Amino acid sequence: MSVTAAATDPVLAVAASAGAAGEAGIAGSIIVILQNVAGGTGVRAAIGGGTTVGTTVRAGGDLTVAAHQNTDDPALAVAPDRSAAWHTSDTWVAGTAYRTGRIVSGHAGQYVATRTLTTSTDLPGSWRRVATWDADGEYATGTVVDYLGTAYRALTDVVGAPVLDDGTIVTPDVDVEEWQALAASDAWAAASAYAAGDLVTDGGAIYQAAIAIAAATDAPSDWASIQEWTRGGAYASGDLVTYDGMVYRAIADIGESDAGPRLATADWQRADAWTAGGSYAAGQVVFFDDGFYRAKVAVDGSTTTPDADVARWAPIAAWASGSHYAQGALVAFGDIAFRAVDALDGTTAQKIQLYAGGLAFGGTAGVGLAAAVLVRTMPVTASIASDDDVSSAADLLVDARQHQDLTSIAMAGAVGGEVGAAGSTTVLVLTDTTAASIGDRTLVNCVGTTCTDPSAHPTQTVQVTAADTSTIVGAAGMLAAGGTAGVGAGADVKAITKNTTATIGAAAHVQAAGDIVVAATSSEDILSISVGGAIGGEGSGRAERRCSGHHRDHRREPGGGRHHPGGRQRHRLGERGDDPRHRGRQHRAGRHGGRRRRGRRADRHQEHHRHDRRRGRRHRARAVGIDHTLHRRRRIHAGHRGRPHVQPASSRHTGTDRQPRPRTRRLHDQPRLPARLLQRAAGRLRRRRWSSIGGLRAGYTYYVIVVSSTEIQLSQAPRGPPLHLTIPASGRMGQAQRFVATSKAGTPITQGSKIVPVFTPAVDVTGRQIVLPYLLDAVTGDQVVYSAGGDTPIAGLVDGHTYYVIVVSGPTGTMGQTISLADTKCHATGAAEDCNGDNVARSPWHWMSPA
Numbered sequence: 001m002s003v004t005a006a007a008t009d010p011v012l013a014v015a016a017s018a019g020a021a022g023e024a025g026i027a028g029s030i031i032v033i034l035q036n037v038a039g040g041t042g043v044r045a046a047i048g049g050g051t052t053v054g055t056t057v058r059a060g061g062d063l064t065v066a067a068h069q070n071t072d073d074p075a076l077a078v079a080p081d082r083s084a085a086w087h088t089s090d091t092w093v094a095g096t097a098y099r100t101g102r103i104v105s106g107h108a109g110q111y112v113a114t115r116t117l118t119t120s121t122d123l124p125g126s127w128r129r130v131a132t133w134d135a136d137g138e139y140a141t142g143t144v145v146d147y148l149g150t151a152y153r154a155l156t157d158v159v160g161a162p163v164l165d166d167g168t169i170v171t172p173d174v175d176v177e178e179w180q181a182l183a184a185s186d187a188w189a190a191a192s193a194y195a196a197g198d199l200v201t202d203g204g205a206i207y208q209a210a211i212a213i214a215a216a217t218d219a220p221s222d223w224a225s226i227q228e229w230t231r232g233g234a235y236a237s238g239d240l241v242t243y244d245g246m247v248y249r250a251i252a253d254i255g256e257s258d259a260g261p262r263l264a265t266a267d268w269q270r271a272d273a274w275t276a277g278g279s280y281a282a283g284q285v286v287f288f289d290d291g292f293y294r295a296k297v298a299v300d301g302s303t304t305t306p307d308a309d310v311a312r313w314a315p316i317a318a319w320a321s322g323s324h325y326a327q328g329a330l331v332a333f334g335d336i337a338f339r340a341v342d343a344l345d346g347t348t349a350q351k352i353q354l355y356a357g358g359l360a361f362g363g364t365a366g367v368g369l370a371a372a373v374l375v376r377t378m379p380v381t382a383s384i385a386s387d388d389d390v391s392s393a394a395d396l397l398v399d400a401r402q403h404q405d406l407t408s409i410a411m412a413g414a415v416g417g418e419v420g421a422a423g424s425t426t427v428l429v430l431t432d433t434t435a436a437s438i439g440d441r442t443l444v445n446c447v448g449t450t451c452t453d454p455s456a457h458p459t460q461t462v463q464v465t466a467a468d469t470s471t472i473v474g475a476a477g478m479l480a481a482g483g484t485a486g487v488g489a490g491a492d493v494k495a496i497t498k499n500t501t502a503t504i505g506a507a508a509h510v511q512a513a514g515d516i517v518v519a520a521t522s523s524e525d526i527l528s529i530s531v532g533g534a535i536g537g538e539g540s541g542r543a544e545r546r547c548s549g550h551h552r553d554h555r556r557e558p559g560g561g562r563h564h565p566g567g568r569q570r571h572r573l574g575e576r577g578d579d580p581r582h583r584g585r586q587h588r589a590g591r592h593g594g595r596r597r598r599g600r601r602a603d604r605h606q607e608h609h610r611h612d613r614r615r616g617r618r619h620r621a622r623a624v625g626i627d628h629t630l631h632r633r634r635r636i637h638a639g640h641r642g643r644p645h646v647q648p649a650s651s652r653h654t655g656t657d658r659q660p661r662p663r664t665r666r667l668h669d670q671p672r673l674p675a676r677l678l679q680r681a682a683g684r685l686r687r688r689r690w691s692s693i694g695g696l697r698a699g700y701t702y703y704v705i706v707v708s709s710t711e712i713q714l715s716q717a718p719r720g721p722p723l724h725l726t727i728p729a730s731g732r733m734g735q736a737q738r739f740v741a742t743s744k745a746g747t748p749i750t751q752g753s754k755i756v757p758v759f760t761p762a763v764d765v766t767g768r769q770i771v772l773p774y775l776l777d778a779v780t781g782d783q784v785v786y787s788a789g790g791d792t793p794i795a796g797l798v799d800g801h802t803y804y805v806i807v808v809s810g811p812t813g814t815m816g817q818t819i820s821l822a823d824t825k826c827h828a829t830g831a832a833e834d835c836n837g838d839n840v841a842r843s844p845w846h847w848m849s850p851a
Contacts, residue, residue, distance in 0.1 A: 001059040001392075005045040005067045005382075011352040013372075018359045025362030025416070028369035031354050035376040042379035042433075043069045043402070047388055054387030054442070060212050060455065063392035067382040069402035080319055080331060080338035089285040089292075089330055089337035090272065094121050099281050103226070103240070103247050103271050107210060108459060110247050111223040112240060120218055123211070127220035130199070130206040135161040135169050144182070144199070146206045147172045151182040151199055191215050196393065196455050210457065211393070233257050240271060246336075247271035276303040285316065285330065285337050292316040292337040294330055352376075354408040354426075366416035366482070370424040372408045379433040382466075386439030386505060391447050393455040396512075400436040400502075401467040406474075412488075413479045420482035420535070425491040426474045432498045436466040436520075440505035445512055453511070460513040466502040466520040475529040486534035498522050694726030761794050768844040769808055772816035778805045781829045786821070797821070804828035806844055820844035 011033060019027035036042060045067040047055055057063065080086035092104040098113045098120055105111075107125030133145040139158040144151055152172040158179075162170040172179035188200040188207070194216060198209045207220035229241035235254040240247055241261060248261035248268040261268035274286040280299045285292055286306060293306035293313040306313035319331035325344045330337055354372040382400040384390055410424040438444060444462060445453040453460075472494065480488035502520040504510055696702070696714070705713040705722055713722035764771045778784065781804060788799040797803075803821040806828050811817050822828035826835040827843040 001057070001061070001063050003045050003047060003065045005043050011354070013353070014355045015370075015372075016355075016357045019368075020361040022363045024365045024367070025360040025414075026367045027358040027360035027414075028367075029356045029358045030369075030371040030373070031356050032373045033352075033354065033375070035374070036378055042377075042381070043067045044379075044381045045400075046381070046383045046385060047390060048385050054385060054389060054439075057388070057390040058447075059390075059392040059394075059396075061392070062394045062397070063390065064397045064399070065382050065384060066397065066399040067380050067401075068399075069378055069380045079321075080333045081336065085341055085344055086331075086338040087341055089339050091339065092120070092124050094123075095119055097281070099279065102281070102284075106223070108457070110226045110242050112226055114222055114224050117218065117222060120222075122213060122216060122218035124218075124223040125225070126209065126211055126213055126218075127200075127202075127207040127223075128210050129220070129225065130208055133172055135171075144208060145172065149201075149206070151185060151206050152179040153182055154178060155180055188216065188220055190217060190219075196457075212455075229257065229261055231258060231260075241268075274306055276305075277301050286313075287335075287337075292330070292332045351405045351407065356410045356424075358412045358422075358424075360414045360422075362414075362416045364417050365419040366414035366421070366480075368412040368414035368422045368478070368480075370410040370412040370478075371427070372410045372425075373427045374406070374408060375429045376404075377431045378402060379435075380468075381433070381435045381437075383435070383437045384439060384442055384444070387441050388439065389443045389446075391443075391445045391453050391455075392460070393453070394457060394460060396444060396460075396462045398436045398438060398464045399466075400434050401465070401469075402432065402434055403468075404430070404432075404470045404472070406430075406470070406472045408473075409475045409477075411475075411477045414481070414488075416482045418482055418484040420480040420486045421488070422478040422480040422532075422534075423489045424476045424478045425493065426476050428472065428474060428494045428496070430470070430494070430496045430498075432468050432500075434466045434468040434498070434500045434520075434522075435503075436464050437501070437503045438464060438505055438508055438510060440507055442505060442508045442510075444508070444510040446509045451509060451511070453513075456513045458513050461515045461517065462510055462512040463515075463517040464502045464504060464519075465517065466500050468498055468500045468522045470496070470524045470526070472496075472524065472526045473529075474527070475531075477530070478532045480533070481535040484536060486536040488532045488534040490530045490532045492528045492530045494526070494528065496524065692728070694728055695723045696725065765794060768820045769818055770820070771818050775811055775816050776805075776819070778807065778817065778819065780805060780807045781825050781831075781834070783825075784821075806842060 013031045013033060015029035015031045017027040017029040019025045045065050047057060047065060078085070088105055090103060090105050090110075092106050092111075096119075098104070098117045100113055100116050102113045103110060104113075104124055107123050109125055111124035130144050130146045130151060133147040133152070137145075137158075138160070139145065139154045141154055141156055143154045143158075145154075150173070155178055162175060162178075164170065173181065182199065185199040185201045185206055188202040192215070194200070194209045194213045196209050196212050200207050200209075200220065202219050203221035205221065226240045226242050226247055229243045229248070233254075233256075235241070235250045235257060237250050237253050239250045241250075242248075243261045246262075247270070249271045250267060251269050252267050254267050257264070257267065259267075270287055272285065272287045274288040274293070278299075279301070280286065280295045282295055282298050284295045286295070288306045291307070293315055296312055296314055299309075299312050302309065302312070307315070316330045316332050316337055319333040319338070325331070325340045327340055327343045329340045331340075332338075352374065354374060356370040356372040358368040358370040360366040360368040380400050380402045382398050384398060390396070406428065408426040408428060410426045412422040412424040414420040414422040443451070445456060445460070447453050474492040474494060476490040476492045478488040478490045480486040500520045500522040502518050504518060510516060702714040702716065702723075703718050703720070705715060707713055714725070715722055764773065776784075783802055784805055785800065785802055786793070786797050788794070793799045803823065804825045804827070806820040806822055808818040808820055822842070822844055826840060828834075830840050830842045832839045
């Protein structure tokens with residue numbers, strides 16, 4: 001039984017304007033949409049209540065109260081193993097013919113056909129075979145057993161049969177204190193109606209109806225339940241068991257089964273695996289060579305494998321997120337094949353899209369404006385009201401959910417001979433209320449004075465769920481150009497209010513044989529973009545603003561910040577961008593176009609002068625950095641002293657506006673240099689929270705003078721004098737200050753007197769493994785930073801991104817460690833302490849090796 005309400009609100013609104021004039025050109029466009037702001041009920045599904053006496057509902061199967069408001073079709077993106085839109089390919093289908101031995105998924109388990117059925121209309125599992133009484137068995141109150149063809153019900157919990165002093169075992173027909181004999185069971189009859197719990201005899205056995213059957217067609221003995229695998233059990237060749245939801249067939253006699261069927265491949269195989277000489281019905285799905293195939297026609301006794309027998313077998317393609325599928329379509333997902341229950345054609349895929357634009361041209365002035373405004377209020381409620389009395393023999397679901405896919409874009413442009421002004425804005429005001437509830441004093445699965453539900457099946461559940469998800473993209477852009485002045489402003493504003501609740505009311509009485517779930521979830525995926533440009537002959541100004549109720553991002557252009565190698569500009573307290581001595585010059589340089597350009601030239605001259613010495617020494621002897629490097633990163637926790645972070649000079653500086661690298665040679669290739677300058681490349685030191693050595697600056701490049709095997713001196717030039725070094729007065733030096741060569745990320749591997757070449761991805765990357773030509777000295781779980789050194793990163797890895805090491809093998813005499821990378825420490829180590837208490841399998845990060 002279902003009480004459902006659903007609504008979609010697709011909107012596509014486009015407004016555009018253009019204007020041109022000899023003197024002044026003005027253009028503007030605006031979109032304003034108000035949805036349900038007048039206080040409408042929105043989307044509502046409910047079982048109505050009363051003041052003291054509510055509504056009574058009795059459902060023989062599932063009971064669903066659902067209210068959905070979708071502006072997108074999420075079913076296309078939900079994996080088959082998590083969606084009710086898909087069933088496993090072996091799921092029983094009413095009206096289908098089944099051969100003897102055909103395995104299907106039915107009511108609460110898997111079943112095998114004991115005879116050929118031309119048309120099956122009763123769900124397998126509708127009948128449960130009554131177990132034969134066992135003297136050593138344990139039985140709960142109400143359990144029915146078969147003893148010598150008579151059914152007995154346990155009056156209390158029974159733990160083994162009583163034994164008399166003379167050793168006689170007390171059987172159910174004698175033990176009247178623990179067992180009650182039931183009336184003789186009638187023989188099963190076709191076309192008869194049976195209630196859940198009814199007993200019948202068929203084929204010499206007693207069966208009990210698991211669910212209500214209106215008009216029986218399949219005899220209880222037509223289907224046999226497949227039991228779960230038991231550790232230590234004995235099995236004969238051909239026996240069927242279930243394990244982790246899948247059916248396996250024994251391929252040999254097993255005296256004592258100790259390993260699960262998934263691992264014991266010598267004793268077990270998947271029941272749906274293709275076998276040479278087997279018989280298969282048209283449409284049947286088999287598993288072969290890690291893939292699935294569907295029989296186009298009946299196949300009997302064939303020894304040709306499905307991948308080769310294209311006339312009789314068709315391969316089943318893997319499921320693809322977002323794809324459309326017809327009803328009954330088959331897909332492969334993981335190691336299971338699925339069939340679409342309904343058509344997944346995306347017809348409910350709905351979006352709200354707003355596009356506004358304005359463009360103006362004027363001989364003297366141009367003014368362009370664009371705005372997109374959406375005010376949306378959407379209540380979605382699913383409820384069972386107060387004082388209602390409802391029950392369901394199967395599952396009960398109260399579900400309210402809504403999803404928004406919103407896109408709003410506003411663009412404006414203006415060009416004027418003297419003045420150009422452009423402005424754009426996007427405004428979203430979103431108010432969502434999503435509620436799923438069971439009201440006060442409501443009775444759920446609580447029937448009569450005993451407050452029980454005799455028709456409930458053992459896995460009966462009650463779920464009260466509410467979900468609200470949003471995917472929002474907002475963009476505001478503008479461009480203004482004027483001979484004298486250009487002015488532009490862009491704003492993207494979002495105000496989002498969500499109330500998502502799932503509740504069971506006061507004094508309600510809710511019970512279920514299985515789980516009771518009350519869950520409320522809300523998520524937002526927001527992308528907010530504001531871009532703009534302004535051009536003026538004498539002055540220009542632009543402003544950008546992005547504001548969201550969930551996220552706020554203020555941008556400002558970096559003015560006068562210290563210029564770092566690699567092209568990145570950063571602001572740090574006490575550096576030039578924040579130095580009061582420079583604020584006046586910066587302010588004056590930005591007042592109008594002419595002075596600002598002169599100010600830039602002066603700044604550029606000073607910048608060149610300041611970096612002159614560094615560029616000079618690089619032209620002579622700076623070594624080219626390794627193209628691809630990995631660097632250890634140590635995490636700094638609050639309250640603990642930090643340790644220096646060491647990386648080569650080339651790492652993590654990949655901007656496009658850096659100084660071009662000079663043509664260089666390595667020092668050991670220049671025989672004119674003294675023997676004391678045998679160091680092949682300069683070192684670089686970077687510290688964190690510790691004092692530098694006096695005379696040195698963190699992050700700078702120096703040149704090495706080798707004094708002995710354990711002593712060096714440093715110079716600022718290849719042939720310069722050694723620097724005078726001191727220990728700072730604070731004495732806080734740390735214990736991990738290091739010098740690292742600019743040409744490598746660690747100690748290189750040598751082959752005799754020959755240095756192994758630098759890291760080459762095309763050679764050193766295979767599948768998920770990296771072979772390092774230098775000593776990284778990492779252990780599994782260590783953080784590392786990947787740097788491409790300005791070149792194209794390895795496909796699948798992100799330049800400058802942090803990863804976690806999985807050590808595959810240690811270093812050898814000719815190579816460093818062989819490692820893989822993972823995105824989280826949990827995926828790297830798999831240890832419980834790194835994975836919220838659960839041991840998991842290691843999961844290396846996937847990427848493609850370069851060609």
